[in-house]
Amino acid sequence: MGHGTQALVSVFWANPNTMPPSESDTLPDGRSLWLCTVLDRRVEREIISQYAPRVRPGSGWSHGWSPLLDPPKRWSGKRKADARRRNLRKRLEKTVPLFADQFEEQELRRRPDYFDPDSIDRKQLRK
DSSP: OOTEEEEEEEEEEETSSSSSOOTOOOTSSSSSEEEEEOOGGGHHHHHHHHHHHHOOOOOOOEEOOOOOOOOOOOOOOOHHHHHHHHHHOOOOOOOOHGGGHHHHHHHHHHHHHHGGGHHHHHHHHHO
């Protein structure tokens, strides 16, 4: 299976201002009739046609589709700190080329945690 082939297909109550009819046999979220994780998009239409409940257009029910994505990749603290230092240096060389070294030292002293890999890693763990 290639990247991006997994999806969640559903039949859900699409009107945000109302609730589904009380006689609807919804899932515990109270707004979904049917959910299915599709592992191979090539069979998605077949699964929906065979298993998804039929809904009348305008009834309030709608078909939904959401990709199942891998969690975003995070930069390590070291990589992030290196990028921050590089960007700081570029900005300083562009705006104050003669004093770049001096201003870089001042900024590193003023915000040590911002440029410290261990501090960045600790912050990311708290999120």
